[in-house]
Amino acid sequence: MIPVSATPSYAAQVASAGFAVVPEALSAVQAGELRDLLTPAVSSEAPVSAGTRNLLQIRQVAELAVSDAILNLIEPILGPEPRPLRAIWFDKQHGANWKVPFHQDLTMPLQERREVEGFTAWSVKEGVPHVRPPISVLERMLAVRLHLDDCGPDNGPLRVLPGTHTLGRLKPPQVAQLVAQTPEESLLVAVGDAILMRPLLLHASSPAASPNHRRVIHIEYLSGPLPGGLRPPDWRAQIER
Ligand SMILES: O=C(O)CCC(=O)C(=O)O
Numbered sequence: 378m379i380p381v382s383a384t385p386s387y388a389a390q391v392a393s394a395g396f397a398v399v400p401e402a403l404s405a406v407q408a409g410e411l412r413d414l415l416t417p418a419v420s421s422e423a424p425v426s427a428g429t430r431n432l433l434q435i436r437q438v439a440e441l442a443v444s445d446a447i448l449n450l451i452e453p454i455l456g457p458e459p460r461p462l463r464a465i466w467f468d469k470q471h472g473a474n475w476k477v478p479f480h481q482d483l484t485m486p487l488q489e490r491r492e493v494e495g496f497t498a499w500s501v502k503e504g505v506p507h508v509r510p511p512i513s514v515l516e517r518m519l520a521v522r523l524h525l526d527d528c529g530p531d532n533g534p535l536r537v538l539p540g541t542h543t544l545g546r547l548k549p550p551q552v553a554q555l556v557a558q559t560p561e562e563s564l565l566v567a568v569g570d571a572i573l574m575r576p577l578l579l580h581a582s583s584p585a586a587s588p589n590h591r592r593v594i595h596i597e598y599l600s601g602p603l604p605g606g607l608r609p610p611d612w613r614a615q616i617e618r
Contacts, residue, residue: 387573388453391519395542395578398564399450402571403523411437412525412592419466431503432464432594433610434617439464442596442612447521454573455519455600461612462486462518462597463505469533469591474584479538479556481547482576483509485518485599486610493605505610510603512545515576517600522572525592528565533585535564535572542575555579 390397403411414437432438441447442461451459463486469475484507490499495511528534538559541547547555556579564572574580576597585591599609 387450391454391573391575394539396537396539396564396572396574398566399571399573400567401569402446402450402521403525403569405569408523408525408569411441411523411594412590415466415525415594416468416590416592419468431505431615432466433461433596433612434615436616438594438596439612439616441523441594447596450571451519451521451573451598455517455598457600459519459598459600460609462599462609464597465595467522467591467593467595469582469585469588471588474533474588475582476533476584477580477582479536479552479579479581481579482520482597483515483546485510485514485597487603488608488610491605491607493607496605496607512577514599514603515546518576519598520572520574520576521596521598522574523594523596524566524568524570524572525594526590527568528591528593530563530565531585531587532589532591533582534566534591535574536561536581536583537564537574538562538579542578545577547579552579 387397387399415435418435433442442464448459486505486507490506496508498509500507538555538561541555541559566572603609
C-alpha cells in the first residue's frame with residue numbers, strides 16, 4: 378500500500394501532466410479478489426462493449442471507491458471528501474477489443490435533470506441523466522483507473538498527450554493538431570497499479586495486439602458543490618449487493 382506521505386508528488390504530477398501512475402495501489406490479493414468477483418458479475422449482466430457503467434451498484438466496488446487507501450491518494454489532488462460519481466468496467470479481450478481515438482471525457486452523471494446555465498448536452502445512459510458540465514466543474518473531477526491485470530504494450534494500454542488537460546475544451550481541429558504535435562505516452566502498468574487522470578487530458582487506446590483480459594475499474598470523482606440544486610448520484614442509494 379502507498380504511504381500517505383508519498384501522495385503529494387502524485388498531486389504535482391497530475392497538476393503538470395494531467396495524469397500519474399501509482400504503483401501497487403491495490404495488493405495482488407485485492408486485485409485477484411476483485412477479478413474473481415467482477416468478471417462473472419459483469420459478463421452475466423451485459424454484453425461487454427467499450428465499458429460497462431454503474432459498477433458502484435456492487436457493494437465491494439462502492440466500498441473500495443470510498444476506502445481510505447483510495448481517498449488518501451486523491452484528496453491531495455481534489456481536496457477533502459471527493460464523491461464517486463460512477464464506476465465503469467473496461468475489459469479489453471477477445472470479442473471486445475475496441476479502439477478509442479484521442480478525446481476528452483466531457484460528461485458526468487447526475488441524479489436528475491435541471492436546467493442550469495453552463496450544463497448542456499443532456500442525455501440518458503442506462504437510465505441515468507448525463508450532462509456536459511462547464512470546464513470549471515470538469516477541472517474538479519478526477520478518474521482513478523485500478524488495473525486488475527498487467528497491461529503491457531500489447532494489451533491496448535491507455536495513451537495520453539501529457540499536459541493537454543490545461544487547454545480547456547478542445548474542438549476537433551485543435552485535437553488533430555495536438556495529436557500531430559504532442560509526443561504521446563503509453564501508460565504501461567502492472568496488476569494493482571492505478572492511473573490517476575484528469576478528464577480533460579486527451580487520451581486514447583488502441584486494440585490489443587494480444588487480447589488477453591485488460592480489466593480496469595475506472596472510477597470518476599468530483600469535489601465541491603454543484604450550482605443550481607444539481608445533485609451528483611447518491612452512490613450509497615445505488616448499492617444492490
Ligand atoms: O480504457 C480504455 O480503453 C478507454 C478509456 C477511455 O477512453 C475513457 O475512459 O474515456
